[in-house]
Amino acid sequence: MDLAKTSLTRNILIGMLAGMVFGLLLFFLGLNENSIVKTYLLDGLLKVVGDVFVRSLKVLVVPLVLVSLICGTAAMDDIRRLGAVGVKTVALYLATTCIAISIALGLALVFQPGEGFELTDSVSFTAKEAPPLIEVIINIFPTNPFQAMAEGNMLQVITFAILMGIALVLAGDAGSRVLSVFKDMNEVIMKLVVLLMHIAPYGVFAKITLVFATTGYGAIKTLGLYFVLVLLSLILHAVVVYPILLKSLSGLNPLLFFKKFRNVQMFAFSTASSNATIPVTLRAVEKRLGVRNRIASFTVPLGATINMDGTAIMQGVATVFIANVAGIDLTFTQILMVIATATLASIGTAGVPGVGLIMLAMVLQQVGLPVEYIGLIIGIDRLLDMVRTAVNVTGDATVSCIIAKSEKEIDEAVFSDPESKGS
Numbered sequence: 001m002d003l004a005k006t007s008l009t010r011n012i013l014i015g016m017l018a019g020m021v022f023g024l025l026l027f028f029l030g031l032n033e034n035s036i037v038k039t040y041l042l043d044g045l046l047k048v049v050g051d052v053f054v055r056s057l058k059v060l061v062v063p064l065v066l067v068s069l070i071c072g073t074a075a076m077d078d079i080r081r082l083g084a085v086g087v088k089t090v091a092l093y094l095a096t097t098c099i100a101i102s103i104a105l106g107l108a109l110v111f112q113p114g115e116g117f118e119l120t121d122s123v124s125f126t127a128k129e130a131p132p133l134i135e136v137i138i139n140i141f142p143t144n145p146f147q148a149m150a151e152g153n154m155l156q157v158i159t160f161a162i163l164m165g166i167a168l169v170l171a172g173d174a175g176s177r178v179l180s181v182f183k184d185m186n187e188v189i190m191k192l193v194v195l196l197m198h199i200a201p202y203g204v205f206a207k208i209t210l211v212f213a214t215t216g217y218g219a220i221k222t223l224g225l226y227f228v229l230v231l232l233s234l235i236l237h238a239v240v241v242y243p244i245l246l247k248s249l250s251g252l253n254p255l256l257f258f259k260k261f262r263n264v265q266m267f268a269f270s271t272a273s274s275n276a277t278i279p280v281t282l283r284a285v286e287k288r289l290g291v292r293n294r295i296a297s298f299t300v301p302l303g304a305t306i307n308m309d310g311t312a313i314m315q316g317v318a319t320v321f322i323a324n325v326a327g328i329d330l331t332f333t334q335i336l337m338v339i340a341t342a343t344l345a346s347i348g349t350a351g352v353p354g355v356g357l358i359m360l361a362m363v364l365q366q367v368g369l370p371v372e373y374i375g376l377i378i379g380i381d382r383l384l385d386m387v388r389t390a391v392n393v394t395g396d397a398t399v400s401c402i403i404a405k406s407e408k409e410i411d412e413a414v415f416s417d418p419e420s421k422g423s
């Protein structure tokens with residue numbers, strides 16, 4: 001049994017590496033332009049396999065979050081605790097994002113990417129209007145739960161699930177009968193996640209090949225310093241900040257954490273979507289890291305929806321880059337404003353590919369920088385999106401562990417068991 005699981009992790013890793021090599025090969029041999037390769041392989045077979053993989057992940061997100069969070073809320077021994085956990089979680093999510101963007105801005109201000117950048121082509125990017133804060137708050141509350149689910153509006157689904165969970169506790173016998181149905185459904189959906197993992201190596205291979213076969217290496221070269229700085233800040237945040245936070249706030253071993261969470265990072269990397277990764281994150285946080293369902297079912301979907309540290313990092317470096325290209329010096333007040341807006345923008349960034357770039361428009365507008373310059377970095381954004389999504393989900397899991405530890409809701413025997421890979 002264990003052997004099978006180890007080989008699954010190994011196979012996903014092989015799928016990822018093989019995808020990179022194969023994709024780059026197609027790119028460098030120029031085969032990505034060949035019409036047969038393009039029609040039958042890139043836009044044909046690989047697209048089918050990759051899209052089926054991501055769709056099968058996505059199909060589980062809403063039912064899993066709904067059912068799991070209803071069970072989690074109903075299992076809180078004291079419903080009042082929910083409020084305290086909620087405030088603590090949101091505060092920690094915001095704090096990690098604030099640290100993330102500060103690191104990014106710090107590095108970018110030292111190395112000044114974009115200085116001397118020659119604008120060769122005209123750039124264009126039209127920003128979408130960001131919704132005002134009041135509307136964002138009102139929109140957390142659904143008017144129709146089915147519509148919220150059909151639209152995949154996670155904050156509304158989370159609100160509805162919490163309310164249902166509370167009502168189930170308060171509804172006595174009727175509540176416990178309904179709850180037992182939800183508990184059984186939770187088991188069944190978790191099994192679906194396990195089933196799905198078996199197609200993951202192929203899905204990952206297809207997704208990664210497509211990105212590497214189509215992303216121009218030339219674009220990386222011209223935007224070299226920007227690319228390197230985003231990558232460096234992402235790596236710093238993931239391998240220095242998270243481990244320090246985990247160790248100092250919960251005493252848990254960061255090395256074990258990373259070992260057990262590797263799988264999820266690969267899923268996030270290949271799908272570039274924290275949202276689509278929720279089923280896998282939730283399963284790993286509960287079964288491998290030992291966080292009890294009543295905490296994980298709340299912190300994981302919430303994190304995938306509002307906590308985007310990796311995205312904030314990209315936005316920090318991008319802001320300095322764009323300011324330099326436009327020849328504008330950022331004042332100290334503007335820098336503080338970038339920190340505040342990017343942290344808030346992270347709440348509004350949906351966990352799907354590429355949204356971080358759209359929210360960047362809001363940050364730029366706030367400090368009066370030219371939004372159309374976003375067009376400059378679109379070309380290499382997909383690659384960075386993959387890495388930042390892996391960082392985003394790592395942040396969600398780190399905070400989940402810290403909150404669970406502080407609430408005594410983590411099974412440390414599971415966390416410290418190097419073999420525990422979940423059933």
Ligand code: ASP
Binds near residue numbers: 273274350392
């Ligand atoms: N793709 C990111 C995520 O799903 C969001 C973004 O930065 O575009 O976490």
